[in-house]
Amino acid sequence: MVSAAPPQVLVVDDDAGIRAVLERGLGLEGFAVAAVADGTSALEAFAEGAPDAVVLDVGLPDINGRAVCARLRARGIATPILVLSARDQVDDRIAGLEAGADDYLVKPFVLEELAARLRALLRRGTGAAPATPAPEVVRAGELVVDLAAHVATWEGADLGLTRRELELLEALARNAGIVLERRRLLELVWGYDFETDTNVVDVFVSYVRRKLDRIGAPALIHTVRGVGFVLRVP
Structure with missing residues (x-):
């Protein structure tokens, strides 16, 4: 029996330390992780193939997280996006959600919480249809x-x-x-x-x-x- 491939998660954060922690931590949680440092690289990564989920910092140095999210949604990309923000970045966090992000976590956060939310968002996005479909x-x-x-x-x-x-x-x-x-x-x-x-x-x-x-x-x-x-x- 062939085991399922691990979910592909794209981490977008300009802090090298956070990228390293998330790459290692989410890897241990069973995710395949790719990490980039800015919004431009995040958008380019989608050109090569959409990941299963995105962990997106809102305070990026070039294109902010809101703009990245808005551009992805404008392309019709429905990949779950979980935004990260510092406690004093409330406006940016809200802007990211308004642009189409699915949820947010405030730094510092517990890795297990992030992993659990990603799994839930992935299940919600790719779950099997019920035996009796609800009216559309x-x-x-x-x-x-x-x-x-x-x-x-x-x-x-x-x-x-x-x-x-x-x-x-x-x-x-x-x-x-x-x-x-x-x-x-x-x-x-x-x-x-x-x-x-x-x-x-x-x-x-x-x-x-x-x-x-x-x-x-x-x-x-x-x-x-x-x-x-x-x-x-x-």
Whole structure:
């Protein structure tokens, strides 16, 4: 029996020490790692073949992480991207997520946490289809989420969602009227079936709310304090 090839991870960080730690650490965790020091090299690496996942520092010396992420998404590349940032790089981190990154970790971080998140994102991106596929078009009032077309609309107006925003809205719309805990949303949208200290659900909910508001949609996503979120159709 031929064993599966290890997942290919591209590490993009201008700090040589971090690159060395991640190359060794992720290698021991079962990943095949390539590392580059700047955004230009990261984009060039994709020209040679897309990796399975990317660990991307937002504070790069040439093309920042947001621009790298935006250019990859503009090419139609759906590779999971996890951004890294220093604690004082909040604006850059948010910009990276808005440009299409899937999650973030703040430096310093625990290597095991990074590896676990990468595995979950990879499972979410390449998991086998369920025996009974869920409907690809989800409707909740005037909200339509079309997974096949990768688009969500309100009264026919395109919300312009990123892939992860679309998946979050789909999970909420499919369970309209049901309060979903943050932990459950992490499972459904990010594939995280383990405890993790992240506010990524809240961040992405704020992005989706902003885009709904931009096209004049009513307040659809409501916060249930201490629990999670629910989508209610007025």
